Amino acid sequence: MHQQKVDEMIVANRRVKQNDIANALDISKERVHHIITVHLGYRKVSARWVPRQLTVEMKAQRKTICTQLLERFTHDGERFLRSIITGDESCVHHYDPESKMQSIQYRHKNPSALKKFKVVASA
Numbered sequence: 001m002h003q004q005k006v007d008e009m010i011v012a013n014r015r016v017k018q019n020d021i022a023n024a025l026d027i028s029k030e031r032v033h034h035i036i037t038v039h040l041g042y043r044k045v046s047a048r049w050v051p052r053q054l055t056v057e058m059k060a061q062r063k064t065i066c067t068q069l070l071e072r073f074t075h076d077g078e079r080f081l082r083s084i085i086t087g088d089e090s091c092v093h094h095y096d097p098e099s100k101m102q103s104i105q106y107r108h109k110n111p112s113a114l115k116k117f118k119v120v121a122s123a
Helices: 002-012 018-025 029-039 056-076 078-082
Strands: 042-046 048-050 104-108 115-117
16 A cells, blocks of 8 residues: 555655655655665666757757868868867856755666756856
8 A cells, every 4th residue: 555655656756755755654764765665666866967968950050060160171271270269168157956965866776877967047
């Protein structure tokens, strides 16, 4: 009975805390932990950061720009390279990123790694 309710709570919110489950079902935290890990086969994992997810349009735009730059280099050679000005493309946005603890969630035991893309606030 408790197993099904615990599973439903986790499926509804993968970041639910064991304390919240224990309080909602009026059972001990130790029992909740046992149900989650032994009976349901869940474990806590933290998403790992990857630079950011590029859309198909963003990838196509990068490819187009790179192709144009290669064509200009082929045509103008060293003269083109000397005309390039480089700079830092970093933009600073204000946003509150999740901490590692906030990103932890329950997952079934399987080999696929959970990826979490960096959030970039719009300007």
